[in-house]
Amino acid sequence: MIAYPCFVDGRALPVDEVVDVVNPSTGELLAQVARGRAEHIDEAVAAARAAFPAWRATPVLERSHILRRIGAAIRREREELAHLESQDTGKPLSQARTDADVAARYFEFYANTVEAFYGQTLPQNGDYLAQTRHEPYGVTGHIIPWNYPMQIGCRTIAPSLAVGNCCVVKPAEEAPLTVTRIAELAHGAGLPAGVLNVVPGLGAEAGAALAGHPGIDHLSFTGSVLVGTAVAQAAAVNVIPVALELGGKSPNIVFPDANLDLAVPTIAKSLLQNAGQTCSAGSRLLVHESVHADVVDRLEKVLAGIRIGPGPSDPDLGPLISARQLARVQAMVAAQAEVRPPRIGGGDGASMPPGGFYFPPTVFDDLDPGALIAQEEVFGPVLAVSTFNNTDQAVEIANGTQYGLIAAIWTRDLDVALRVCDEVQAGQVYVNTYGAGGGVEFSFGGFKKSGYGREKGFQALEELCQTKTVVIKVGRDA
Numbered sequence: 159m160i161a162y163p164c165f166v167d168g169r170a171l172p173v174d175e176v177v178d179v180v181n182p183s184t185g186e187l188l189a190q191v192a193r194g195r196a197e198h199i200d201e202a203v204a205a206a207r208a209a210f211p212a213w214r215a216t217p218v219l220e221r222s223h224i225l226r227r228i229g230a231a232i233r234r235e236r237e238e239l240a241h242l243e244s245q246d247t248g249k250p251l252s253q254a255r256t257d258a259d260v261a262a263r264y265f266e267f268y269a270n271t272v273e274a275f276y277g278q279t280l281p282q283n284g285d286y287l288a289q290t291r292h293e294p295y296g297v298t299g300h301i302i303p304w305n306y307p308m309q310i311g312c313r314t315i316a317p318s319l320a321v322g323n324c325c326v327v328k329p330a331e332e333a334p335l336t337v338t339r340i341a342e343l344a345h346g347a348g349l350p351a352g353v354l355n356v357v358p359g360l361g362a363e364a365g366a367a368l369a370g371h372p373g374i375d376h377l378s379f380t381g382s383v384l385v386g387t388a389v390a391q392a393a394a395v396n397v398i399p400v401a402l403e404l405g406g407k408s409p410n411i412v413f414p415d416a417n418l419d420l421a422v423p424t425i426a427k428s429l430l431q432n433a434g435q436t437c438s439a440g441s442r443l444l445v446h447e448s449v450h451a452d453v454v455d456r457l458e459k460v461l462a463g464i465r466i467g468p469g470p471s472d473p474d475l476g477p478l479i480s481a482r483q484l485a486r487v488q489a490m491v492a493a494q495a496e497v498r499p500p501r502i503g504g505g506d507g508a509s510m511p512p513g514g515f516y517f518p519p520t521v522f523d524d525l526d527p528g529a530l531i532a533q534e535e536v537f538g539p540v541l542a543v544s545t546f547n548n549t550d551q552a553v554e555i556a557n558g559t560q561y562g563l564i565a566a567i568w569t570r571d572l573d574v575a576l577r578v579c580d581e582v583q584a585g586q587v588y589v590n591t592y593g594a595g596g597g598v599e600f601s602f603g604g605f606k607k608s609g610y611g612r613e614k615g616f617q618a619l620e621e622l623c624q625t626k627t628v629v630i631k632v633g634r635d636a
Contacts, residue, residue: 161176161189161190161191161192162189162190162191162192162334162335162338162358163191163192163338164192164194164198164202164355164356164357164358165338165341165342165345165354165355165356166198166201166202166205166352166355166356166357167201167202167205167209167351167352167355168345168350168351168352169351171192171198171201171357173192173193173194173198175192175193176190176191176192176193177190177191177192177193177331177358177359177360178190179191179246179331179332179333179334179335180332180480181245181246181248181514182247182248182469182476182477182478182479182480182514182515183245183248183467183468183469183470183476183477183511183513183514184468184513184514185481185513185514185515186513188245188246188335189246189335191331191334191335191338191358191359192357192358192359193358193359193360193363193364194328194357194358194359194363194364195359195363195364195367196363196364196367198357198359198364199326199328199357199364199367199368199371200367200371200373202326202355202356202357203297203326203371203373203374204373205351205352205355206297206324206325206326206352206353206355207296207297207324207373208352209324209350209351209352209353210294210296210297210323210324212350213319213322213323213324213350213353214294214322216322218272218273218275219273221269221272221319221320221322222269222270222272222273222320223269224347224348224349225265225266225268225269225272225316225319225320226265226266226269227347227348228265228316228340228343228344228347228349229262229263229264229265229266229269230262230347231343231344231346231347232258232261232262232265232312232340232343233258233259233262235339235343236255236258236259236262237255238339239254239258239261239308239336239339239340240254240255240257240258241254241470242335242336242339243257243258243307243308243333243335243336244469244470244476245335245469245470246307246333246334246335246336247304247305247307247332247333247432247469247476247479248433248468248469248476248477248478248479248514248515249432249433249469249476250469250472250473250474250475250476251469251470251471251472252472253431253432254308254469257306257308257309258308260308260309260312260598261308261309261311261312261340262312263598264309264312264313264315264316264317264598265312265316267316267598267599268316268317268319268320268618268619269320271320271616271619272317272320272321272619275292275320275321275616275619276292277289277290277291277292278290280627282629284632284633285631285632285633286629286630286631286632287629287630287632288627288628288629288630289627289628289629290625290626290627290628291625291626291627291628292321292619292620292623292624292625292626293322293623293624293625293626294318294321294322294323294622294623294624295323295375295376295399295622295623295624296323296324296375296376297323297324297325297326297373297374297375298314298318298323298324298325298326298374298375298376298377298378298622299325299326299327299328299368299369299371299374299376299377299378300314300315300318300325300326300327300328300377300378301328301361301365301368301369301377301378301379301380301381301389302314302327302328302329302330302337302380303330303380303381304330304331304332304333304479305333305432305435305436305437305479305537306432306436307329307330307333307334307335307336307337308336308337308340310380310403311327311329311336311337311340312340313598313613313614313618314378314401314613314618315327315354317618317619317621317622318376318378318622319349319353319354320619321619321622321623323375323376323622324352324353324354324355325353325354325355326355326356326357326368326374327341327354327355327356327357328356328357328358328359328361328364328365328368329356329358330361331358331359331360331361332479332480333479334358337356337358338356338358341354341355341356361385365389366392369388369389369392369393370392370393370395370396371396372396374393374396374398375398376398376399376400376401376622377389377393377398377399377400377401378400378401378403378611378613379400379401379402379403380402380403380404380437381404382404382405382535383404383405383560383607386402386404386609389402390402399611400611401603401609401610401611401612401613401621402604402609402610402611403437403602403603403604403608403609403611403613404437404561404604404607404608404609405437405535405561405563405607405608406437406438406439406441406535406561406562406563406564406604406608407441407442407532407533407534407535407559407560407561407563408428408438408439408440408441408442408561408563408564408565408566408584409440409442409443409444409555409556409565409566410424410425410428410440410442410443410444410566410568410592411444411445411552411556411565411566411567411568411578411582412425412443412444412445412446412449412453412568413446413549413552413567413568413569413571413574414446414448414449415569415570415571416449416568416569416570416590417568417570417590418449418452418453418456420568420590421453421568421590422453422456422457422460423460424566424591424592425440425443425457425592426457426460426461426464427592428440428566428592429441429519429539429541430464430474430475430519430539432476433475433476433477433478433517433538433539434536434537434538434539434540435478435479435483435537435538437535437563437608438563438564438586438593439537440541440564440566440592441535441536441540441541441542442532442541442542442543442544442556442559443457443541443542443543443544444544444545444546444552444555444556445543445544445545445546446545446546446547446552447545447546447547450524450543450545454501454521454523454543457502457521457541458501458502458521461502461503461519461521464519466510466511466516466518467511468511468514475519475539476516477511477514477515477516477517478515478516478517478538479515480515481515483515483537483538484515484516484517486537486538487517487536487537487538487540488517490530490531490534490536490538490540491504491520491531491536491538491540493530493531494522494529494530494531497529498522498524498525498529500520500521500522500523501521501522501523501543502519502520502521502523503518503519503520503521503539504518504520504522517538517539518539519539519540519541520538520539520540520541521540521541521543522540522541522542522543523543524543524544524545525542525543525544526544527544527555527558528558529542532544532559533559533560535561549574549577549578552578553578553581553582556578556582556583557581557582557583560606560607561604561606561607561608562583562584562585562604562605562606562607562608563584563585563586563604563605563608563609564584564585564586564587564588564592564593565578565582565584565586565587565588566587566588566589566591566592566593567579567582567587567588567589567590568589568590569589569590570590575589583605583606584604584605584608585601585602585603585604585605585608585612586600586602597614598614598615599614599615600614600615601613601614601615601616601617601618602614602615
């Protein structure tokens with residue numbers, strides 16, 4: 159049995175209690191991690207605060223070199239990290255390998271872009287010199303979810319380190335292993351002690367302590383609307399800015415002229431990625447009534463051929479993260495099935511692999527857009543299909559939830575595509591593709607209750623800095 163400690167001030171921090179980590183593919187105990195509490199968060203924040211002056215003063219070029227070495231270390235240990243992530247989350251091994259590649263890419267991308275992250279000189283008359291400067295907040299807190307620990311962890315940590323902040327990270331209790339390992343790799347790559355600290359534990363203990371800690375200067379959170387609201391409220395007591403990336407109910411919108419040979423496999427992938435446990439999952443399908451039957455028939459054939467199994471065997475669909483999540487998905491599907499049975503899947507799971515937390519791909523067809531399963535985030539491989547008969551109705555249905563994270567438009571008509579891009583309420587909109595969060599370079603964040611603030615891309619650097627304006631009177635009479 160492997161035990162993972164807190165990683166604080168460049169070393170393992172002894173903790174008396176542990177939390178069990180279960181392998182969702184088998185239901186068996188995988189590892190144990192430290193049960194960090196408020197006092198351990200205090201130690202981590204103190205270590206970060208002590209390290210901040212020197213890290214902030216480190217020249218940008220030197221910080222950039224360290225970030226590149228961290229990226230190289232992640233690439234060097236790609237297989238170890240991918241297998242660990244696959245066991246920890248249940249996701250297919252090929253997806254975990256992609257996560258490791260993307261994690262490395264965050265450090266490489268921000269190592270490059272931070273060197274061009276300049277302030278501005280503001281035009282004035284000859285009496286003044288005015289500038290804006292980007293300055294780090296100080297200590298940033300990061301509460302990481304269980305669905306993409308490597309990717310989401312690194313997408314907030316890397317830009318924060320790049321601009322000169324020090325970080326305290328609380329990974330999810332369900333999947334904390336790779337984040338802790340990456341902190342060790344970062345320290346081995348030359349990151350000074352105290353600059354990156356990881357305190358695993360329970361959300362109600364370590365997570366709550368971090369969200370409400372007065373020593374934190376900025377907080378990043380990814381998770382549910384309910385928990386995100388509580389995190390924002392806790393941070394507001396200390397007037398701490400928060401970047402929230404919350405839920406989604408993202409639609410694929412299929413028009414009559416869509417290339418269905420391209421669209422349908424992509425729609426299936428957007429649903430099955432990480433067993434549907436993705437904020438940006440394509441969990442709604444809005445299809446024009448003239449092609450509805452063809453689209454759903456094609457989708458049924460694609461889903462009938464998928465392989466389901468343990469993450470390390472690299473199937474098309476792995477398990478859900480936990481018995482609790484499985485029970486939640488089952489309950490939501492059962493409630494909808496009482497009103498309208500699913501067209502595909504939705505069974506009792508008897509045909510699923512034994513031992514783990516598996517749920518079959520499930521499609522509810524021809525739903526009222528107001529149905530609960532078409533409105534609420536399921537976080538499982540469950541698709542809600544609704545029809546429309548014109549562009550106005552398509553946009554109305556697409557915008558008819560509390561979320562606004564991603565949308566995809568499938569059409570060959572450029573006028574229709576541009577119009578829907580303008581009118582749909584989502585932080586990212588794709589045409590004839592589905593980004594599932596997009597690349598490292600693409601700004602990412604939500605509208606409405608999908609959250610606020612932006613991660614990824616150049617905007618992440620701005621998110622994790624404060625802007626200072628400096629005005630200097632010049633001239634002979636100064």
